[in-house]
Structure formats: C-alpha cells, structure tokens
Amino acid sequence: MDKQAYEVVFCIVNAGYSEAVMDSARSAGASGGTVMRAQGTADKEAETLFNLTIQPEKEIVMMLVPKDIKDAVLHALYHDVGLETEGNGIAFTLPVDNVAGLGRKPRIPARKKAEKAEKRPDAEPAQENADQPKIE
Amino acid sequence: MKEKDTEIKRSARKPLVSEDKLSVLVTIVNRRKADFYTDIIQSYDANLQMLVAGEGTLKILSQDLLNLVSIPKTIIFSVIQKKQEEKILVTLEDKFNSIKDGEGIAFTIPMSSVIGKLVYGFLSNQQNLIGGQQNG
Secondary structure, three states, X not given: OEOOOEEEEEEEEEOOOHHHHHHHHXXXXXXXXXXXXXXXXXXXXXXXXXXXXXXXXXXXXEEEEEHHHHHHHHHHHHHHHOOOOOOOOEEEEEEOOOEEOOOOOOOOOHHHHHHXXXXXXXXXXXXXXXXXXOOO | OHHHHHHHHHHHHOOOOOOOOEEEEEEEEEHHHHHHHHHHHHXXXXXXXXXXXXXXXXXXXXXXXXXXXXXXXXXXXEEEEHHHHHHHHHHHHHHHHHOOOOOXXXXXXXXXXXXXXXXXXXXXXXXXXXXXXXXX
16 A cells, blocks of 8 residues: 555546646656546536536546646646636546555566566576577 | 523534544456456445446557557445555555456545435444434
C-alpha cells in the first residue's frame, strides 16, 4: 500500500475530448487515466442565463496524480480543455486516503528475459544452450 | 411544552455522527477480472458496489509512432468501512502483483456524510441498525 499523498482528478469533457485531456494532463506530469462515457444534464434556465449549451454526451477522465502536481494538472486542464474551449471541460479533485497498485514491479516475459541475458556478456548461458552438446 | 423540551434534550444526547466512518473504494481493473475483484471486495462486508465500464489510456510506441491505445477496463466503486480499508488494500495489492492480467489500481476517497439510518446500516453492514434499534 502506497502512503505517498495522491489526489484523484476528475475531468468532465464533451465526448471526443478525452485524448485532449490526457495530452494536457501528461504535459503537467500525470501518467495515465481512465475514461468513462457519461451523459450530462443541465438546467435549461441556467443554460440560457449563462449563454451556454450543454452537449449531453460526455466523457469523464479519472486520473490519480501525486498531490504536488495536482495544481499544475488542474491549471493545464483549465487552459487546454476548460469551459472556454471546445472541450467545455470541468475539472476537480478529491482527496485520496490510501492507494494500492501503483508501486508494482513490471513483469518481464520469459522471452525478453532470455534476450536480456544474451545481451549481457557475463551472463550465464540460457537454458536452451546449456542443454546442447558441446562441440570440441 | 415540558414534554417537548425533554424530547429535544433526549435527541441531543443521541450521537448524530457515527464513529464508524465509511469510504468509497475505487478499483480500476481489466474488464475480464472485474467479477473476481468484486467478489474479493464483497468478502470484506461491502454491501454496495457499482461497476462502470471504462477505458484505460496508455501510450505505446508502434511503428515509430506514439499511439494512444485504449484498454477495456472496469471501474468498481464500493462503499467500505474505514476500519477495513487497510486490509482490503493490502489484499488487492497482493492480487494485483500475483494474478495474471490482474494488474490494477485501487484508492479510497473519504465519505463525508450519509443520511438515513437504514442506508447507513446497509452501507456499513451493521444489522443492529435495522428495525428501529440504534447503536450509536
């Protein structure tokens, strides 16, 4: 379990803008995200009052980011996919207590392991070669 | 009037805030493994779980181009007891690292309030709160 401070960033944008969200967040240091499809609703009166049109098809991008880059990510999203852009995005963060699954060790497939061992001159020979008879 | 005062005093003595806090556990896993993780979380007295289909974003290098590839994911939103949080996350982290295609991320968001004794009893799996009995 990771005890480092994280926050979860939610960004709600018009459908088709999730890639723009990810690009913007990545430029601020975020690593990855998850996209969910959703439908937005808005008060018709409020729409006329604020002169806004709410496109119902939405995408919600959820990103887990370290607390220290949270502000940078929010600012990037505000500028790149905010309400004054085509994406019409809203971004907010929620506090996160505990995190699991971020500090995992990457698994290397057996084939890649063998390739790596071959590249190293001091490495032991691969199992396949060891079984072969020696030619003298 | 006197009766009303006693009633107010009595209700003031009743604790309005429970000591057993709740959290929202968000677990993002490969879609094929969603049922497996739902069962694990349910074994920790999580009575309410919601599954949302989503897509993970990952940049991979293919044919010298940096492409955005979407991976089918499921986001599991579960309401859990705060005291169970650590146990669940440790179990999940263990599964993330050991199960084939079982990689994922899990994090908890603190729940600030909930209204309704029955709802709270259901979410926190406290059966003594059902049927008019109250247990602080």
